[in-house]
Amino acid sequence: MDVMSSQKMVLFRLQWMEDYKGFENIDKPTFEHLFDGSDPHEAFNFQVENDGCHYGFARISKGDSIHIERLGEVDQDDKGHQYVDGVTVIWTAKHPSGGMVVVGWYRNARVYRDEQYCPDEINRPFKGDAWYRVSANAGDVFFLETELRDKELLKGLGDTWKQARPFYISEKKKFSKMERKLWKLAQGKTGVSVSKKRKKPVINQERKKEVEEGAIKLVTDEFEKRHYTVESFEDRNVGYDLQAISQDGQEILCIEVKGHGIDTVTADFTFNEYDAITEHQKSQFNQGEYVICIVTSVSRPGMKLHEFRYDKKRKGWFDNINGLKLDPEERVAVKFTAKRGRK
Structure with missing residues (x-):
């Protein structure tokens, strides 16, 4: 087993966007939760912040938490917030024309059990506080432009996965073939180029x-x-x-x-x-x-x-x-x- 596949993998489902770097290209009608008065925090999942990190938000059912104990050894920060380090997070969305696609991923990510406040220096145009659940260094974050999002990769997943829950794919034998493909993607053998010095998306x-x-x-x-x-x-x-x-x-x-x-x-x-x-x-x-x-x-x-x-x-x-x-x-x-x- 190689180093990357020794990490646990979890999938989160987002609403569709082109770049997830702000509100410029947001198609607000697709963000159904806007109608309940909440903010689309995931619209900034692929925006690198001044501290060189990404802070990703995953929407979970109200009152629920991420079962991080299924992802590795649980630790806690100085405020008592529980997290797991060294997780590969796959971000997915439903394509406007149908079918689930991968929009990007965080490697070596920290996943918190509950929502966290973004650092004070991060200024996002929300009505209330800015929230996140996953963080990673920019060098471990990879994003796919719309033309590189493959509908075949996650074919059939949307039929069995409820949107407001994490998907712990390693626990699903039915999706073992899909999981291998996702590891191949996250390791840079498909869609991205990975080197020891720098990791960049492959340009078609x-x-x-x-x-x-x-x-x-x-x-x-x-x-x-x-x-x-x-x-x-x-x-x-x-x-x-x-x-x-x-x-x-x-x-x-x-x-x-x-x-x-x-x-x-x-x-x-x-x-x-x-x-x-x-x-x-x-x-x-x-x-x-x-x-x-x-x-x-x-x-x-x-x-x-x-x-x-x-x-x-x-x-x-x-x-x-x-x-x-x-x-x-x-x-x-x-x-x-x-x-x-x-x-």
Whole structure:
């Protein structure tokens, strides 16, 4: 038996969301418990907090607790709250089109018997206190994008599992084959890549390429329909992907294209791209007008172009056709590498 499968495994069932990192993509009607006045704490299960941890919530029947004694040796913290360490937690949800899927997992997790208050520094927009039941370090947390959530993996589970209870799969001989598949997933042999140094979800390179190429093609076709001459600048490392010149040569657009396989209007930018964006905002970009095009649901029904241009008066990037505004979130990272120190 390998190291990871020596941990106990428990499954929790969530309501469906795309990312579980806040309220932005929440489909409130699917959160049935909202109607009883409670908050969807699980909407933040895959948001890493400032302390480098994730705090996951699992909804259990009112007045019930997680039977953590079935997961390992019970310990308690300085406040007397009981928990078990070293558990693999599989988070699941019902897909909108039917069928149960895995949305992610915590390894080496701490599972509490009862609900816990989130640390004071965690600020979540709830009416009352923020709660969690499971915690794990960010390096032990793995998340699956919607296109990687496999309906076949948990086929048949939803028929025998009540939503508001944990599912102790190791105790169910009927699901031993499913359990082996889940261990394979959690160990990184399917869906994720695991190394001793760092653990990351595997990117489906074929799908990524399809999304990138599909987004570029859609934007190119759109501006050619508007009678622009479009040229690719993708390999020139200039901070944008396409240059589009109007028929009369009076307008030059420098277009940065971002594509998504899902219906999420968001994008990450390289340093070069962000430099070009900030230069344009300061009227220091002299190559043309910078345009941000985000294509969602690429190569799928509902594929859509969102075209953002900078409005100096409103000081922001707006898609006036769809009534959207881009809100920037600057992130700074510092990398430390350990080397043998000199005496």
